[in-house]
Amino acid sequence: SKTPVIAEIGQWLNDSESFALLSHVRPDGDAIGSQIALGFALMAAGKTVRLINEDGLPENLAFMAGSEKIERPSGEPVEVDVVIALDTATQPRLGERTLAAVANCRRWINIDHHKSNPGYGDLNLIDSSSPATGQILYSLIRELGLPMPAESRDAIYVAVSTDTGSWQYRGTTAETYEMAADLVRGGTEVGPLNALIYDNHPMRRVELMRALLNTLEVSSAGRLAHWKLDQATVSRLGVKPEDSEGLIDIIRAIQGVIVAVFFEELPDGKIRVSMRSKDPRVDACKVCMLFGGGGHSLAAGIRMSGPLADAQSRVIEAIEAELATLND
Numbered sequence: 001s002k003t004p005v006i007a008e009i010g011q012w013l014n015d016s017e018s019f020a021l022l023s024h025v026r027p028d029g030d031a032i033g034s035q036i037a038l039g040f041a042l043m044a045a046g047k048t049v050r051l052i053n054e055d056g057l058p059e060n061l062a063f064m065a066g067s068e069k070i071e072r073p074s075g076e077p078v079e080v081d082v083v084i085a086l087d088t089a090t091q092p093r094l095g096e097r098t099l100a101a102v103a104n105c106r107r108w109i110n111i112d113h114h115k116s117n118p119g120y121g122d123l124n125l126i127d128s129s130s131p132a133t134g135q136i137l138y139s140l141i142r143e144l145g146l147p148m149p150a151e152s153r154d155a156i157y158v159a160v161s162t163d164t165g166s167w168q169y170r171g172t173t174a175e176t177y178e179m180a181a182d183l184v185r186g187g188t189e190v191g192p193l194n195a196l197i198y199d200n201h202p203m204r205r206v207e208l209m210r211a212l213l214n215t216l217e218v219s220s221a222g223r224l225a226h227w228k229l230d231q232a233t234v235s236r237l238g239v240k241p242e243d244s245e246g247l248i249d250i251i252r253a254i255q256g257v258i259v260a261v262f263f264e265e266l267p268d269g270k271i272r273v274s275m276r277s278k279d280p281r282v283d284a285c286k287v288c289m290l291f292g293g294g295g296h297s298l299a300a301g302i303r304m305s306g307p308l309a310d311a312q313s314r315v316i317e318a319i320e321a322e323l324a325t326l327n328d
């Protein structure tokens with residue numbers, strides 16, 4: 001039986017003709033994958049769909065079938081019946097130009113798995129027990145009996161694979177593996193697809209890894225590991241935003257480490273903080289929310305004011321306070 005909000009979303013999808021599907025700035029596999037997944041399902045059902053992202057399609061996801069549909073906001077207003085925000089915890093994370101483009105649209109659907117999502121849509125499907133927005137869309141497509149074209153099928157695979165660290169993080173459930181089995185049965189070729197996701201990194205990314213390792217610091221009796229990236233290094237190596245995707249897993253994986261943090265200086269002087277926790281008693285989302293960020297309990301982030309060294313000391317102090325509660 002359908003939950004009331006899924007039935008309502010089904011009604012809106014059915015009754016509307018045109019849609020703009022949005023996702024967050026610096027999009028990851030779940031953001032772009034969710035746009036392609038729902039977008040191609042709606043197009044197969046005869047709808048008009050635009051897939052808009054503030055920062056456009058990152059190079060590392062350009063292999064995805066259907067990714068050529070991803071466009072940046074052009075500056076022109078986007079006139080559609082319904083806007084659907086995907087994988088985006090708060091409206092500002094959609095980006096200023098994107099928000100301006102859809103400002104005239106009065107009907108918003110918000111589909112996400114971030115527990116910090118306040119429910120900014122008219123209809124909100126937020127399931128923080130789902131490891132990826134892609135998995136929520138899989139259930140939605142199946143429950144509503146929408147088409148599942150190959151682009152949607154493979155995009156869901158990529159979305160969930162990337163958000164679960166290749167099907168390994170806590171939160172990956174029996175439902176997740178059942179979904180994967182269904183996608184593979186439907187035609188997803190895991191060998192070639194995984195090679196494109198995981199064995200196809202530019203050399204630049206390895207050079208970035210070398211630079212990050214040179215800044216690695218481990219403190220709090222081995223429980224906190226962090227590294228940083230400044231703009232000088234970004235310029236020297238020609239680092240692109242997507243090059244650092246997933247690198248934090250290297251320091252998260254250190255034996256004894258409970259919290260891993262990546263501090264990155266952005267071109268505008270703001271600092272992007274990426275945080276991971278391995279212990280459910282240490283809530284990364286809660287720590288990030290102290291500084292205006294958010295996310296999930298074990299993976300969260302912030303965009304905060306700099307300079308780099310100040311952001312670093314403020315955030316590290318907050319983490320150390322959390323870690324200290326483990327001793328009680």
Ligand code: 5GP
Pocket residue numbers: 089090093114116273274275292293294295296299300301302303
């Ligand atoms: P990542 O470290 O992979 O960029 O992000 C980890 C998680 O934290 C993601 O689910 C992401 O949506 C969330 N997150 C990252 N940065 C921010 C931020 O600046 N604000 C909020 N609200 N969430 C963030």
Ligand code: MN
Pocket residue numbers: 024027028030031087
């Ligand atoms: Mn995401």
Ligand code: MN
Pocket residue numbers: 030031087113131132133163
């Ligand atoms: Mn996600």
